[in-house]
Amino acid sequence: SQQGEEDPQALSIQEGENATMNCSYKTSINNLQWYRQNSGRGLVHLILIRSNEREKHSGRLRVTLDTSKKSSSLLITASRAADTASYFCATDGGSGAGSYQLTFGKGTKLSVIP
Amino acid sequence: SAVISQKPSRDICQRGTSLTIQCQVDSQVTMMFWYRQQPGQSLTLIATANQGSEATYESGFVIDKFPISRPNLTFSTLTVSNMSPEDSSIYLCSVEIRGRNRETQYFGPGTRLLVL
Numbered sequence: 001s002q003q004g005e006e007d008p009q010a011l012s013i014q015e016g017e018n019a020t021m022n023c024s025y026k027t028s029i030n031n032l033q034w035y036r037q038n039s040g041r042g043l044v045h046l047i048l049i050r051s052n053e054r055e056k057h058s059g060r061l062r063v064t065l066d067t068s069k070k071s072s073s074l075l076i077t078a079s080r081a082a083d084t085a086s087y088f089c090a091t092d093g094g095s096g097a098g099s100y101q102l103t104f105g106k107g108t109k110l111s112v113i114p
Numbered sequence: 115s116a117v118i119s120q121k122p123s124r125d126i127c128q129r130g131t132s133l134t135i136q137c138q139v140d141s142q143v144t145m146m147f148w149y150r151q152q153p154g155q156s157l158t159l160i161a162t163a164n165q166g167s168e169a170t171y172e173s174g175f176v177i178d179k180f181p182i183s184r185p186n187l188t189f190s191t192l193t194v195s196n197m198s199p200e201d202s203s204i205y206l207c208s209v210e211i212r213g214r215n216r217e218t219q220y221f222g223p224g225t226r227l228l229v230l
Contacts, residue, residue, distance in 0.1 A: 033218065033219075035221075042120075042206055042221045042222055042223040042224040043157070043206065043208075043221040044221075045218060045219070045220060045221070048218055088156060088157070090157075090219075101147070101159055101162065102147075102159070102219055103159070104156045104157040104158075105156055106155070106156045107156050
């Protein structure tokens with residue numbers, strides 16, 4: 001079944017503002033990952049957070065994970081026009097033989113206006 | 115990380131024909147995956163391709179429609195057979211690289227397919 005439902009579906013902000021995207025999932029996971037996809041291009045891996053971690057930083061990115069609420073958030077600080085893209089969260093299948101398979105949400109389309 | 119290339123990058127095909135998409139990785143990997151992204155939609159896993167065994171297909175995808183080859187640890191192909199306009203999508207391959215973030219998957223640039 002589909003996991004990793006992001007919200008909002010679309011987000012438009014001014015350059016320099018922060019952008020926050022949320023992701024919810026339904027079943028247990030080993031880790032959660034965030035990807036970026038520029039229009040019509042392949043996915044770029046941004047950050048992975050394990051189920052026993054609560055927060056992770058990478059440059060201007062901050063990811064949080066709340067396993068009790070089965071939710072994660074991606075914060076992009078001081079946004080730039082180049083951050084304009086779709087952002088997807090992806091969860092693995094938790095324990096079991098198929099746990100390496102990722103399930104993606106529908107994504108959040110972020111537009112950063114110069 | 116890994117450098118992944120796909121060929122072709124895009125194609126326009128006629129209904130009823132077939133297209134084979136190639137995925138090449140610059141390192142040996144055990145697990146490769148094929149995804150489809152229909153217009154405006156998220157990614158959907160088509161199948162898992164491990165070298166030396168038959169590909170494992172997800173619900174809704176069958177081998178006759180999407181035959182996959184995995185002849186070695188750096189290469190895989192996905193064929194979209196007997197195409198219809200509904201097959202117009204971006205097709206992406208991905209690999210799992212084991213390292214510090216061992217469950218991380220890396221994606222190819224995708225193949226944009228338009229079926230007329």
